[in-house]
Amino acid sequence: MTENADGRSRILIVDDVQENLHALMAILSGEYAIIAATSGEKTLELAQRQPQPDLILLDIMMPDMDGYAVLIRLKSNPVTVDIPVIFVTALGEVADEARGLGLGAADYITKPVNPELLHLRVRTQLELSRLRKAQESERIRLEEQVLLRTGELRAVNLELAASLTHAKALNEKMRLAEKMEALGTFASGIAHDFNNILTGILGFAQLITEGVDGPAQLADHVSQIKQAANRAKDLVRQIFTYSRGIGVPKTFVDIVALVYEIRPLLCACVPSSINIEVTTAKPQATVLAAAVNIHQILLNLCANSASAIGEKSGTIVISIDATDGFVQLMVVDTGEGIEDAACEHIFDPFFTTKGHGMGCGLGLAMVKSIVDDMGGSISVESHCNGTRFTILLPAQLEFPIAEADERLHGIVPKSIGQGKLQKTIINVSSM
Secondary structure: EEOOOOOOOEEEEEEOOOHHHHHHHHHHHOEEEEEOOHHHHHHHHHOOOOOOOOEEEEOOOOOOOOHHHHHHHHHHHOOOOOOEEEEEEEEOHOOOOOOOHOOOOOOOEEOOOOHHHHHHHHHHHHHHHHHHHHHHHHHHHHHHHHHHHHHHHHHHHHHHHHHHHHHHHHHHHHHHHHHHHHHHHHHHHHHHHHHHHHHHHHHHHHHHOOOOHHHHHHHHHHHHHHHHHHHHHHHHHHHHHHHHHHHOOOEEEEHHHHHOOOHHHHHHHHOEEEEEEEOOOOOOOEEEOOOHHHHHHHHHHHHHHHHHHOOOOEEEEEEEEOOOOEEEEEEEOOOOOOOOHOOOOOOOOOHHHOOOOOOOOOOHHHHHHHHHHOEEEEEEEEEEEEEEEEEEEEEEOOOHHHHHHHHOOOOOHHHHOOOOOOOOOHHHHHH
């Protein structure tokens, strides 16, 4: 709100009759700074002059331009549109008042004027005008704050985008370095194992060329060479499986059916002193995978468990469950367990807790590679009474039930093939 030098609000009083003009000035001059005009043109001029009036008291009946026309001109001018106008007129008809308010007048007072009523209405309109201006100022301030904040956020976003791009580049470099390091470890492990094998082959071949003490010793040396060659063949097979096995095409397969399908092979891979139990909580658990890769996972985990159990009696439990969009495959054994320090590296290529010549350390690395390729996860928990491997694979719902029942026929016990949820325990070592 514009204030006079002494802090008072400025009011423009417009009336072409001097007596009416002086009366209004007398009523308001003590509290407000007064400006006077007797014509419409003068009113328009004074309304635009700085400092502008805070309120206009406008008569309607004037010779050059009536108050309605003046009000229309004031409201159509962006400079004067926000100045509140109160009509003070002798026209007391309802239609006159309605017209004035309809054109944008803030209030309408008929003559003769009641001084107290005039003061009350002037104060009210000045206060409303002050509040509107305060709201407008606050709106502008908030808009400026929003624009400023938006600019700051844009700058931060640009910096963040640049940082993310840089971080992505660093991450790619780190991944490349990790791949190169893994490749180096892989190559080093292969070279180490092949050197050991070749040392045996060359050593016994040298003994043969130097001469032997009869056919029995010759047969023994040849047998040692054959054993070393077989170890080399197994190593090549493991390397091929580790590097190529992941690329096998995937289809919808049922883990439950596959576990029962592979049980004869598992039985042949473990000593007769070890029982293999299969528990299923679901009649069907479908994943997107290559069946051969599931076979490789189970064979490697069961072989690992059998090695942990050793010569004593023990149990390996394979359990299948499905929950929260995942198929859970667990292999639990009653072996001696794995030390914490070894657990941290159990899935590293060529890492093994077995003795020299007992394993090349690619089995669990291959299992993890297959699981990762399927979008799953694998974890290990171990203590002195055994080890548990837990695999989570994304469950698939598209596998038809009819197809599942057909595949299960003759493999899975009938009660499971019919869709009943129950636990089945099978001692495969006795089959």
